[in-house]
Amino acid sequence: MIQTTDKVNLRTYNTFGIEAKADEFITCNSIDDIKSTLKYLKNNPQPYLILGGGSNILFCKDFEGIIIHPQITDITLLKQDDSNVWLEVGAGVVWDDLVEHCVNNNWYGLENLSYIPGNVGASPVQNIGAYGVEAKDCIESVNGFYIDSTEAFELSNNECRFAYRQSIFKSELKNKTIISSVVFKLNKQESYKLNYGDVKEQVESFGKVTLRSVRQTITNIRKSKLPEPEEMGNAGSFFKNPVIGIELFQEIKGQYPTIPSYPISEQLVKVPAGWLIEQSGWKGKAIGDAAVHSKQALVLINKGNATGNDILKLAHQIIKDVNNQFNITIEPEVNII
Structure with a gap:
């Protein structure tokens, strides 16, 4: 039987x-909890929001409805062969805990995504990425439930329609599903992706290139640029790289010869929003x-008493000036709520 809590303060549930x-709040610790929550929602129609680690959300007002908080935290080894392992990971697992688990077991693929805040359930929604790697590179499938029909689904990597910071969960299926777990396919064979910025040079400064040295390098880089949310509220990168x-x-390069860039195709180039x-x-x-963080312009911060609307006002002014x-x-x- 699920427990609903009324009038929950969301301050500790968002990294800003x-x-x-929220009017109501339900934590789902199991598949049965999700099924019960969907049944409850069907019998008590109201606005709802699926909230994971709260690391990619900005609340600009109270939420007049029900917050559903998936907290399934199992990590299951489904199968393995000589080259790969397949893990089913609960939506409530802290993302960086999963990366640590993989590094400890010498499984390759997620190490460049070290120290990204949030939970595993959000990784396919946002197709999180950093330093030349995206979650889609290792996602085999995504499991969950359709909210309206309450039916279970399993979507393959192709069916998720991954793109840069994009997926079917942000388009056709936006606000229509609860993700319960994600299946990752990881490599047992030594394999690294280091050709992004000065990552290779920094990793090699440790000496031997290993999973552990790559993870430590990425963690060090991110810590040098990003404030800890406990010390200064933030949601990491606030803007997408256009x-x-x-x-x-x-045309821009003619005026700013040192503009950094990452070719996407012969016709398209990604430039850093920061x-x-x-x-x-x-x-x-x-x-x-x-405020804008003094070490990384891509990060907006709450210096203490900012409201969501204060952050949004700042973001709009930055967008206008850029x-x-x-x-x-x-x-x-x-995500702005």
Whole structure:
């Protein structure tokens, strides 16, 4: 039997540390809990929100409805062969705990995604990525339930329609599913992806390149750029890195020869949103307690008493200034509620 809690303060459930309340709150610790919650929702129709680790969300008001908090934390070895292992991982597993588990077992594939905040259930929704690797590279399938029909589903990697920070769960199936677990296919054979920025150089400074040294390097890089949410509220990267046409890129490069870039195709180039924001003069600047981090312009922070609307106001001003200077419209990566 599920337990619902009324008028829950969501401050500890979002890494921005924003004060907001939910009318009702249900934690799902098992598949049976999810089924019971869907039945409850069917009998008590109301707005709902699936909330994982709260590391990619900005509350701008109280949530007038029910928060569903999946907390299935099993990690199961489904099968293995000479080359690969297949793990089924509960949606409530902390993402970085999964990466640590894989590194400890000498399973390759997720190490570049070390120290990303949030839970496993959000990884296919956002197709999280960092340092040349995306979650889709290792996801075999995603399991869950359709909210309206309460039927279970298993979607293959192809069916998830992964793209840059995108998936079917952010398009056709947005707000229509609860993810219960994700199946990952990992490599037993030594394999690294280090050709992103100066990652290779920093890893090699440890001496021998190992899973552990790669994980430590990525963790060190992220810690040097990102404040701890417990110390300074944030949701990591607030904006997506924009992908622009080659003509616009060449035009900007003519004025800013050192602009960093990552070719996507012959016609498209990805440029760092953090660089655009810094060039627009926002790095380290603040509007009240809503601020741009002084070490990484891609990160917006709550200096203590900012509201969600304060953060949003700052984001809108940054978007406006970047567009005026570069003719590029950057988009939030964070879900705004």
